[in-house]
Amino acid sequence: MKLIRSDRPRLLIADEVGVGKTIEAGLIIKELQARREIQSVLIICPKPLVTERKWLDEMKRFDESFIHLNGETLNYCINETHLDGTWPSRFSQAIVPFSLLDEKLMLGNTQGRKVTRGLLDLDEPPKFDLVIVDEAHHIRNTETWRHRNVKFFVENAEAVVFLTATPIQTREQDLFNLLHLLRPDVISHPHDFERIGAPNPALNAAAAGARRAGLGWVDTVKSNLATALDTVWGLGVLAHDPRTHELRELLEVLPTAETRVKIIRLLEDLHTFSGFITRTRRRDIGAFTTRKPRTIEVPFTSAQQQLHDQLLQLCGDIVEARHGTGPVAFLVSGLRRQAASSINGLAPLLSDLVHRRLEAFDEYAENTDGANELSRDVIDNFQPQLQHLLNLASKLGDEDPKYDALERALLEKLRMPNPKAILFTSYLHTVGYLFNRLRASGLRVGQVHGGIDDEARRSVRRRFKLPSSDPDAFDVLLSTEVGTEGLDYQFCDMLINYDLPWNPMRIEQRIGRIDRYGQQSESVAILNFVTAGTVDADIYHRCLWRIGVFEQALGASEAILGDITTGIRAIAGDLTLTLEEQRLRLQQLADNEINVIEEQLKLEDQQSELFGLEVPSDDGADVRNATSPWMTPDALCHLVVEFLTSIESGKRFNLRPDRAATLRLSRSAKDRLLRQHESLPKAFPADRDWVVWLKSENAVTHLTVTPELATEAEGVHLLSPTHPLVRCATEELQLNDPVVVSARVRSDKVPAGRYPVAIHGWNRLGIRDDYQLRVIAGSPEESEMLTELLRDPDCADGKATMSDTELDHLEAAHYSAWRDASEKHTQRTAEWSESLIASLTTTSRANLRLLEEQLAGTSEERIKRMRSSQIESAKADYQRRLARLESIRNRSDIQADLLATVLLEVVA
Known part of the structure; x- marks a missing residue:
């Protein structure tokens, strides 16, 4: 409903992991089809979701047929678009993986005589009615070809939906980049992002005060509301919003429990990003299972400890020689974390480095954007040390306390009614090591990582989903980070973190594979394996465990978790710190953020309890009206x-x-x-x-x-x-003439008797056509009651008559209901349009003042570089807006939908 009612159909759905974003996208497709001509839909998603047919199968739930595009079919579509000017109709509902969004797709490619066209070669770009980008945080980096390709499709789409549980991965710039891509007409510059978002902290504080409902909460709300309205955006826009006037009126009388709920809703609606962001938290649904985390900490053997200590010495030498920046920091971090993950899996990684096979780091979990690239000269000066470490690693043998603990846990799981377990690790070599040993121990185990082709990957996941009684089934699935997004394993109730990402949101993505809507078990087990004496152990105990990421979803705290991730990387990567200094800083980092997270979760709990009250709710009415009985x-x-x-x-x-x-x-x-x-x-x-x-x-x-x-x-x-x-x-x-039937129902809600009732179809034409069935009876109360009763009659037949008197009464009641609805609609439209005109006028003036302030603060050299036409164009645009607004103001007889159209053009 938010997408359909927005001024521009573009929405970021930031629901937490496992809530059902894919299904929401399907609902959006069906709603758009029902309300307008929508022929073409493009879905862009990570490759594993294509390989596993995730979107293909989910869309079958909605009677929607999509086609996966590979490199060949995508090139065919671009070539056909170049020749015909339109995207080929048989691929009008297509799914494209991120992996195809590269430089060649954008710019084209020439190999000998063969020329492949790119998107920029097209005279007419493909125009999709709807573009859906799943796991949209993958396009947060504006310097990647993935981002540029998505931008091309988004700019030429009618409607756009971004889906991501983690809109902020490490910094608020991530959210700006997504919103700028989604709504560049509103969020055009970081200054706009800051200016538009300036009222939000005060609005959030006001809503928090209203939720607590303590002594003087009304004054708290008034004070924070005044602060929000005192910002540039507050003065220019929020002050003229009808919701602000309604909020002030509610605060002037002694609020009841019901009006307090309405005050909270109005404050949340005034949040300046609420028009194009929606978020559902798991706690709001309340149908999720209990997480039961357990820590399994194991020591190194003496041989493993010797190898680990000498590895740390080598890492310190590399940092000291190369100053620890860029690729050097990446190399050092990768070596240390592979050792913490599985030191017995270190030998093949060291062998790759000794032989300069640097693609060994391709599946490094934290390197999602390819920001760090190793070069051969980084390791050339350290070949003797690397060779020595390789010799030590090759002699470790099978003695491995961490593996032994894993095997015991899995054998214990096999004796349970549900023996399924999924294990995540960040490293390809860890998967290979565990796979070989577990299979040798007789366990039925499968593996998924980037080195396995799509068909084999599908087969492995299919076998993992088979009942354990099936001889072809896998009981254990080993997966790198390629399995942490979008795939559903509700049938599995044990997750093993064999190593731990330093980014808490990645941990949440892992857990979300099994702790999601539809999990049948009352609880899910989360086993965290930690090796004592490693940097991962300190990060786990002093940071990750203490912030509670294993016990509850922290999806509403992305900004905080992003700061924690940045802090962890900085502390862990500083090899000049002693072990004790490192531990102290990790604990300080967690302490600084835990209180903020706990307060946020507490407020969310109070909000959920408050919304559980049996009080009228506009949002609830919207949902009921959108659901046709x-x-x-x-x-x-x-x-x-x-x-x-x-x-x-x-x-x-x-x-x-x-x-x-x-x-x-x-x-x-x-x-x-x-x-x-x-x-x-x-x-x-x-x-x-x-x-x-x-x-x-x-x-x-x-x-x-x-x-x-x-x-x-x-x-x-x-x-x-x-x-x-x-x-x-x-x-x-369909009926062209009225039909009279009788229906019999049993109910104690109304007295027994004969109730004449009419069902009319109200068809409202405009920008957004709307059709609804209205039940009309003798009174509004009877109409509402009979609407419910008629949905499930005991019996119905066509043998019925109505007297002329009954028909006249029903017609009069219908005209009265229609007239009241029309008057209310006209009044709301007039109030809304006047408010919007005033808001747009003030906003235009505020924008001009901001432009002048920016110019006044700009250095003389930059002003010289700016074209004077830019300034004149901005002023001319402002004058055109004012003239347009005045023409609208003078046409008081304009219809509501036409007015909306013109105003939307002005906004654009």
Whole structure:
């Protein structure tokens, strides 16, 4: 609803891990299809989600058919767009992995005589109706080709949705980069980001004060509201917002519990980024399992300790010789963390370095943006030391306390009813070492990492999902970070962190693979393996464990966790610190942030409790209005059966929500359906499979109204409200004349008797068409009650009559309801438009003042470099806006939707 009602259909969905962002994207697709012509959808996501068919299968729940694009088909689409001017229709609903968004895609490529066109070669760029970017934090780095390619698609899209549980990874600049890409018309510069966001700390403090509801909370809200309104954005925009006026009126009287909830909602709505960011926290849903973390700390053997100590000595020498910056810091960090992960897996890494196979660091978990690159000269001067360490590592043998503890834990898990366990590590060599040893011990184990091709990866995950009774099943899955995003393992209730990322949000992504909506177990076990005496052990005990990331989702604290990540890297990477100094600084880092996190979680808990009150809620009404009781699975089944019976009389069709039904039609019936489909007002890409069957010689297909049944088997058509069979049935059976029927219900909510009632369809045309069914009875109270009762009648038939008096009363009641709704709408539109005009005028003046202030503070050299036309253009644009606003102000008779259109053009 937020996306549909926004001034521009662009939204960042920052729900926490496991809440259901993919399903929300599917809902958005269906809503947009129902309200406007939407033909093309592009989904951009990490490659594992393509390999595992995550989006492909999830969209089948919504009767949507997508196609995965590989390098060849993507190049074909670009070439066809160059030749025809439009993206090829059969790829209009496509899924593209991030891995294809490289320099060649943007600029093209020439190999000999073969020329491959890039996006910038196109005269007309591909224009998608909707672009969805999953795990959007991957495009936060503006210097990558991935970001530039996504920007190209976003700039030419009608609607855009970003999905990410972690919009802030390490710094607030991440959020600016995402919002600037999403809404450059609003967030055009870091100064804009700061200026627009300036009121938010005070608004958050006001909302926090209202949630606590302590002594003097009203004064706290008033004070913080005044602070928010005293900012540039507050004076120019928020002061003219109707919600601000409503908020002030509520604060002037003694607020009740109900009005306090409304005050909190208004404060949250005034948050200046709320128009294009939405966030649902796991605690708001309350249906998640309990996390049970356990620490398993093991020592080094004497041989492992000797190798570790000499490795630290080498790292210190490298830092001292090369000053510890750039690739050197990356190399040192990678060596130390591989040793902490699995020192027995260090030998192959050292061998790679000795032989200068520097791609060994490709799967380093923290290096997601390729910011650090090793070069051969970094290690040339340290070959003797590396060779010596390799000799020590090669002699370690099989004695490994950490592996022994892991094997014991897994054997214990195998004796439980659910033996499944997933293990995460940051390092490819750790996976290889564990895989070989666990398999030799007789465990059924699979591995997933970047070196395994897509088909093999799918096979491994499929076998992991099989019941343990299946002889082909895996009980244990070993995965590097490629498995931490977007993939669902609700059937597994044990996660093992064999090593730990220094970024708490990456830990949350790991845990979110099993602790997510749909987990059947009451609790999930989280085993954290730590090797005593390593830097990871100190980070774990003194920082990660203390902030509580293993016990609860900290998704609402990205900015804080980003600061912690930056601090951890700085402290751990400083080899000039003694061990005790390092530990002290890690503890200080955690202490500084724990109180902030605890206070934030406490306030969120209070908010969740407050929203649980049985009080009127505008948001709740929106959700109820968006959920039609007339399109239930039972109603769709009834509609389709009635329609099929009308075209194949004498046949019996049995369609029920609890199972898939077999549909057998004659050639003449299929031809009739094909003709009806061609006459439908609009078609959707998902219609292709239905049309293919209608044209085929196969007389049989399968139907269901249950998404789960459609995803479990191939070739089953999901009958959603937009399926062509349902739309044909709607067109065929729609009523042109009033029909009178009787219905009988049992209820103690109203006295027994005869209740004349009329059901009218209200169709509101405008920028956003809206259709709703209104039940009209003798009084508004009766209308509301009968709306509920009519949804589930005991019986209904067509034998009914109404007297003229009853019909007249219903018509009068209908006219009264329509008139009241129209007057309220007109009044709201007038108030909103006047407020928006005043807000836009003030904002334009504020923008001009800001421009003048920026110019006044700019150095003379920079002013000389600026073209005078830029300044004149900005002033001319301001004058045009004022003139446009005045013309709108003078046209008082303009219709509400036309006014909205013009105002949106002014904003743009």
